[in-house]
Amino acid sequence: MSEQLINDVLLHFVYDDTTRKAECNICRRLYQATSANLKRHLKHTPLPTITGEDWTFYVQLREILGPLKQVTDTMIGEKYFPGSYVIVITRCISKLLQRFFSRDDLLPLSREIILLLQSGLVDHFEQIERNETLALCTFLDPRFKMVPFDDQNEAEKTKERVTNMVAALIAESENTNALSKPSDTDDVTLECDSLWDSFDEAIKSSTLTPLSRATHEIDMYLFENHLRRKDQFGKLNCPLEWWKNRQTVYPNLSKIFINNCNIVATSGPCELMFSETGPIINQRRTRLTNIKMEQIMFLNVNSPEARFQEYDKS
Template sequence: MKDSRVSRAVGVCKKIVASFSYSWKKKRDLAEAQKQLNLPEHSLKTECPTRWGSRQAMIERILEQQKAIAQVLSMDKKLRHLIPTWQDIDVLEAVNKALGPLVEFTDALSGETYISVSFVKPTLHLLNHSILAPQEDDLELCKSIKSKILEYLNEKYSHPKVQELLDIASALDPRFKLKYNALETIATAATSTEDAPPQKKRKGLSSFFKSSTSTTGGEAIQQDQVVGAELQTYLQMETLDAEEDPLQWWKDFKKHYPRLSNLARKYLCIPATSSSSERVLSTSGNIVTCLRSSLNPDHVNRLVFLAKNL
C-alpha cells in the first residue's frame, strides 16, 4: 500500500532507531528516561525486509517508548526534528492496529508440526469476518489498510483450483471439516433446472476415490455406497481440538477410514506457507560457509537433514 503519510511516519521511525543504534550515549539516556517514566526497559527494534512482521514490531516499540524517545531527542538540537508529530503518531497507531493482529497468524501459519494448507481457509474466514473487519473506532487510514490487506489475500486465493484445494484440505482436517463452507466442494453440484442449460458438475470429494479402471455398473454403485458411508461417518464424528495434530489423528483412525486417510495424506502434507523451505535454505547457508565451500553436495544434504531432524 502506497501512502505518503505511512511512508513519512515509517521513515521517521527508521531514523529514530538508527540514531539510537549508533550512539551508546543515546542508549544510556533512553534507559534513564525509561526508569524516570516507569516504562519497560526495552531496546528499539529495526525493520528487516526479510523478516515478517518486523515493521509492525518496530512501530509498536516506538509507540511504547514514545515519551522516553521524545525526552531524549528534545535534549539534542540536531535530532530534535526526529520527534514524531501527533500526525505521525496517529498514522503509526493506525498501522499498528491494522497489522498487529496479523503477527500472531503469521507465526501460527509458519509452524511445521501440525500446520498445513488446511489452516488457510479457516484463517481467511477469520480475517474477513473478525480480525480485519472494520470497527467503529477505526480511523479511515486503518480501515483502508485492512481493506487493502483483505483485497490482496482474497485475490491471492481466488482461483477456482486453489479454492477447491483449500476446501478439500479443510474438509479432510478433523479440526475443521465442514465448518468453513467446504460443503460445496465435497458434495456434487445440484442438477440443472429445466430453464437453464446443463452445467458441469463440480468435482466432489468422493470422486477422488473412484477407480480409474473400468468397472461394472454394480461395482460402481457399491463403491459409491462404501465411499459415501465412510465420508458420512467421518463427518459425524466430533471435531478435533485446534491444538491437536491432525496427522496423528489420521494415523490412529486409518483403519476406520482407509480411503479418506489416503486422501488426507495427499493434501495435509502441503505446508501453509513457504517458511519451512526458507528455514532449510537458512540452515544450508549456515552449513556451507566461506570456509566450507568445497563440501560435497551429498554431504551438504545429509548435514542439512541432520540439522533439521536432530
Template sequence: MIKRIHKLHSFIETIFHRQEYKNLKINLLEIEELIELGELIDLLSPFNKISETLSGETYVTSSLIIPGFKYIEKKLKLEQKDSDLVKNMKKIIREIFDEYSENYDLDKNPLLLAASFLNPFYKNFQFVTPSYRRTDYLKVAKGFLIDLFKTKRYDEQITKISKVKKNKEDILRKKLSFESESESDEEDVDVFDIKSELKNYLADPSNDDALIYWEKKQYQFPILSTLASVILAAPATSVPSERLFSHAGYQLWDRRNRLSKSNFEKIMFIYENFDL
C-alpha cells in the same frame, strides 16, 4: 517495526526530555499520531498472525489457507467504531484482497477445500459464513476426494493399510477362538467404500491435531488417511524450504565443499531434528 516504535515511544520521549537533549530538534509523535499508529497495528496484526501460522513446519499448513483467508475477510469488514483512517485502509486492503481471491479462485479451489476438510478441526467448515454456503464447500471437498480415489493411484497404499488392519483382527480372533495362527482363511476381497468413510468421518466427534488424528485413524479410514497423507503433506508457503536452504548454506560453502552427499544429508537431518 511500527509496533516496536509504538511500544518504545514513551521511553524515547522520556530520554529526549532530559536536559542534555533539550537543544536537539527532534519531532516526536503527537498523541493523535500515536493513536493512529495503534489503530494501524491493530489492523495489520491479523496479517502478521496468519503469515506466521502459515509458515509453520511442525503442523499441517495447507488446511489453514482458506480458514486464514476467511479470518482476514472477517477482519476487513467495516465497523461503526472504525476511525476514518481505519475505514480507508480497510477499503484499500479489501480491494487488493478481493482481486487476489478472484484471480486464484480460493473459494472454489477443490484441493484447498479438501485440505481443510481433512483437518478434523475444520471439516464442517464452521469458519464459512453465511452458514448455508458450508454445504457447497463440503460438496466440492468430498467430490474432489472421491474423484482422486477413483484414479486408483493410491490403491496399493490403501490395500496395504487395510491388510495390516485385517491381519491384526484375524490374529486377535484366532486367539479368542483358540485357533492356530498358522491356519489361514481364504483371502477376502477388499471392497473400499470412500462414501462410507466420508460419512463416518463427518460423524466422528474427535478433534485431534490432523497429524495425530490420521495416525490414530488410519486403519478405520484407510482411504481418507491415505489421501490425507498426500494432500496435507504440501506446505502452505515456501518458508519451510527456504529455512532449510538457509540452514544448508551454513553447512556447505566454498571453503567446506568436500562433504560427501551422504554425510551432508546426515548433518542436515541432525540439525533439523535436534530437538526430537
C-alpha cells in the same frame, strides 16, 4: 501528522531492532511509546508535536495489523505451515477486517487502510476455495473439515470429489481381492456349497456399492467431533497423529490424506533449510560429496530437537 515525524520515527524503530520481525513490531512499539520515550530516543532530532488524533491512529493501526502479525508469527514459529491453513487464515483475516470496518470510532485513514487490505485479499485470495489441492487439504484436516468454506457450493464439490476418490479406492481394492480369491472348489465340498448357497447369495445381493460405502465413510468422518486446535495444556494438536490413530476407522480417507495432504503453504521451511547449508558448505569443507551433504541436511531438518538440548546446556 508530520510526514517527517513519521519517517524519522519509523526509520528509528526499524533500524534499532535487529530482528527479522522488526517491521511487524513498529506499531506496537509506537503504541507503547510516550512523548518522554520519543524525546529520549530522538534526542538529536527535532520532535514535532504528536496530536491526540495521531496517537488514536497508532492504536487503531496496531489493532488492524495485529492479526497479520499473528499470521507472520505462526508462519515463522511452526516448522511446517500446512496447506490446510490457507483457506482458514484467509477467511479469519477477512472477517476480522469486516469487524474492524464496522466500528463507528474508526478514523478515515484507518478505514482507508482496511479497504486496501480487503482489496488485496480479494485480488489474491477471492477464488482460494476453488483451488482443489488446498480445498482437499482443508476438508481432510480434522480440525477444520467443511467449517472454513464460505461458499457451501465449493464445500459440497470438495466433498463430492473426495467421495469419488474413496469410491475409486474401494473399487480397486475389490477388483484386486476378486482376482486373488481362490475358487470355491479349492477348499469346500459340494455338500457344504449346497448347504450355504442360499445364504451366500443373500449376502452378495445385500453388499453395498463402492459409492455407498464411500459416502458412509465420509459421513462418519464429518459426524465425528472436530479435533481441537490445542489440547488442555495449550499444545497444538497434530492432525497426522489423529489420522494415525484412526486409519483403521477411515482406511480409505487416511490413504488420501497421506498421499495428497502433505504440502506446505509457504516456502519458508525450504528457504530456511538452504540458509542453514551456509555454515556447512564452506572453503574448509570442499570435499563434501552431494550424498553426504543430503545426509547432513536430512539429519539437520528431521532430528528431534530434544536430542540437542543437553549439548546446548553444556
